Amino acid sequence: MLLFTLTMTVSLLLSGCSSEASDSGQSGKSSDGATKLTLWTFVEQHAKFYKYMADEWNKKHPDKKIELQATTYPYDDMHNKLLLSLQSGVGAPDIADIEISRFSNFLKGKPQLVELNDIVEPVKDKIVQSRLNIYSKDGKYYGIDFHVGATVIYYNKELLGKAGVDPNKIITWEDFKEAGKKVVSATGKPMITIETNDLWSYWPLIVQQGSDFYGKDGNVTLDNEINVKTLEFLKQLLDEKIAKAAPGGGHHTEEYYGFMNKGGAASVVMPMWYMGRFTDYMPDLKGKMIIRPMPRWTADGNRSAGMGGTGTAITNQCKNVKLAKEFLAFAKLSREGNIQIWKQLGFDPIRWDVWDDPALKEPNKYTEYFGKDIFNTLMSVKNEINSPTITENTPKMNQLVVQSVLYKVLKEGSLSPKQALKNVAKEMKKQ
Numbered sequence: 001m002l003l004f005t006l007t008m009t010v011s012l013l014l015s016g017c018s019s020e021a022s023d024s025g026q027s028g029k030s031s032d033g034a035t036k037l038t039l040w041t042f043v044e045q046h047a048k049f050y051k052y053m054a055d056e057w058n059k060k061h062p063d064k065k066i067e068l069q070a071t072t073y074p075y076d077d078m079h080n081k082l083l084l085s086l087q088s089g090v091g092a093p094d095i096a097d098i099e100i101s102r103f104s105n106f107l108k109g110k111p112q113l114v115e116l117n118d119i120v121e122p123v124k125d126k127i128v129q130s131r132l133n134i135y136s137k138d139g140k141y142y143g144i145d146f147h148v149g150a151t152v153i154y155y156n157k158e159l160l161g162k163a164g165v166d167p168n169k170i171i172t173w174e175d176f177k178e179a180g181k182k183v184v185s186a187t188g189k190p191m192i193t194i195e196t197n198d199l200w201s202y203w204p205l206i207v208q209q210g211s212d213f214y215g216k217d218g219n220v221t222l223d224n225e226i227n228v229k230t231l232e233f234l235k236q237l238l239d240e241k242i243a244k245a246a247p248g249g250g251h252h253t254e255e256y257y258g259f260m261n262k263g264g265a266a267s268v269v270m271p272m273w274y275m276g277r278f279t280d281y282m283p284d285l286k287g288k289m290i291i292r293p294m295p296r297w298t299a300d301g302n303r304s305a306g307m308g309g310t311g312t313a314i315t316n317q318c319k320n321v322k323l324a325k326e327f328l329a330f331a332k333l334s335r336e337g338n339i340q341i342w343k344q345l346g347f348d349p350i351r352w353d354v355w356d357d358p359a360l361k362e363p364n365k366y367t368e369y370f371g372k373d374i375f376n377t378l379m380s381v382k383n384e385i386n387s388p389t390i391t392e393n394t395p396k397m398n399q400l401v402v403q404s405v406l407y408k409v410l411k412e413g414s415l416s417p418k419q420a421l422k423n424v425a426k427e428m429k430k431q
Helices: 002-023 044-060 075-088 100-106 117-126 157-162 173-187 203-207 225-239 254-261 272-281 321-332 335-345 365-370 374-380 394-412 417-428
Strands: 035-041 066-072 095-099 151-156 192-194 243-245 267-271 289-293 310-314
Touching (some): 035 044, 035 321, 044 321, 066 321, 075 095, 075 100, 095 321, 173 225, 267 272, 272 289, 272 365
Parallel strands (some): 192 243
Antiparallel strands (some): 095 310, 151 267
16 A cells, blocks of 8 residues: 555656646747747736736847746745745746745755856946845856845925925934934924834844844844844834834835825835835825935945845756846846836836936836936945845744844833844744
8 A cells, every 4th residue: 555655646746747847947939939938926017027028029039039938826836836846856937036035945055046147247247236146156146136125215205394304414313313303393293114013124224234134154143233223223213202113013004005195104214116105005195205315324334225136047947048048138137128127117126327327217107206316316325235144044034033023122012122132043043
């Protein structure tokens, strides 16, 4: 019976792998001679972008046409399915989107992804370097991001104006705190909202200072002095009523959108990709919000941090690696591709040399909402954008920081910043 069970299991696995081949990297030719390339993603908007770029590629390269078969899966399903197919050696797509916090899982041991140095090197000096490093191992690049994810501060200029505060004169976080006192006094509204169920109010502020949850060597640094003092600062803002805990716990909740849409707070710190949340969910703030660099912690400190991301990779099961590389370079490394990333997705593209391109100043829903100086702000911080250190334990670390640090310190007030960070650091050092 055991032998029979094992035989049937192997048979089913082989059968499953065989059926996977039809929607995976087993590329061939379509009826019109185009080369089939398969792509997996977990974001429908990404799939639409790739299909648009495939059409553009075919117009420019009629002798090397591709038929892109892009499939969108739920986040967990896609990453798990991709990891299993790479480990088994069959069933993977030619190209795949891999979310930043999962990417380290695909670099363990010998990566089952294709090295991309030959398409990166020609334009490397035009890319925000930190967005390459997070998808690299031993000097080899394995993923190309959509955006820098530059963290900025969104100000409600109407509320600041009522308090006589000039946002351009808020240089440091201490300036921000003093401006916040004026806003609260004049309007009765908090200066800023702080997340208690997510990381976006805390993580960028420590990465901005060159700190993180992990050091570059992969060792836990969660409870270091910078991280403790930063969390103490956020708690102080809440205690002094300069800040308010974000309704719903985070900046991606219906409660929060409704609160901000009514002018609930004078600012929020979030990455550039959050612009779409304003345009889509907070329409009444159109023309009232402006984008500025984050305040500095020190006189010469950085004013941004690169947060979030998706690394697009080519798997080692791809049958047409050269063509897949050429298409990926066209879609995500070319000037045209980076301009389309802005136009279609509203992301701050990884090529900083397009940030001052006239095409990025053409009217669209973002310039109409925030004004025409969006990329002037980005150009001013292009050399100040650190990205976080991602390890295979990052998902667990992030979960614990939210549940056992931010919630307990900023929401419950049951632990001090130092103690909460120390507790989680101790637990994660055992991993």
